[in-house]
Amino acid sequence: MAGPYIRKARMQDVKAIHKLLMECSGQGLLLPRPLNQLYGHLREFFVVDPDDGSPIVGCCGLAIAWDNLAEVRSLAVDERMRGAGFGRKLVDACLSEAVTLGIYKVFTLTYQDNFFRKMGFVEVTKDTLPQKVWADCINCPKFPECDEIAMQIEL
Template sequence: MNGLFIRKARIQDVKQIHALLMSCARKEFLLPRSYNQLYSHLRDFFVLAEHDAPGVRGCCALSICWEDIAEIRSLAVDEDIQKQGWGGKLVEACLSDAVTLGIFRVFTLTYRPHFFERLGFAPVEKEQLPQKVWADCIHCPKFPECDENALIMEM
């Protein structure tokens, strides 16, 4: 797919990002995000876009949690272009953004830990991420019975 590239998300991408995330959430690959969450955090998102069409084929967000740590979240790539390296490139865009911001510790909560381990993330106990637990997780319907895996990268 030569017509694909990664860029920062735009307001007109929100409905497609939402549809992509909801599709993945139905398959229990990630937790769903509401339109409100997407509009409020649009600046966190990178998208995999098409040069000659308005489509969004993938997305990933970098969410700042505290002065020294951020989270990779909402990573999704269309099924028909998975296994082509686009997920890793979306994560790399977020990691580059973290470094630009001066953040050198990035974590993720995921149902796909092996994907992130291949990118250099290491497993970590959720208790080592207190800002995350009390900021977002407490509002999650799965809290406190979280079944996601926590991983972290120290750059």
């Protein structure tokens, strides 16, 4: 066993991803996502596999939003694993996939702006992301009073 590593999510990870997102949502770190939505978006996710047979301990998704725009979303790391660099590795995996897909502008809506700032993201106004607002945000319980911070990086 080599220890935790980053890999693409698999079907058997969905319930663990949901559990992790719900725990982090309960801590006010991100917004929750319904389990049924995760099944349909499984291919967006990278996970941290502990490599010991136990459930995943981190996740992050890259969602294509528009022609040359993608979103890093649902970044969550188990409380016991925070500070070990897995959040950065998950976001790096998403950014690498964006470049592979030919997408060079990536945004996030976050409460963790300092983390993303350290990774090179800069704060932008939400009105620069109109496709996002109408695609996902319209269904959010906080819409239109969003309190997340919009941030973007150009790769």
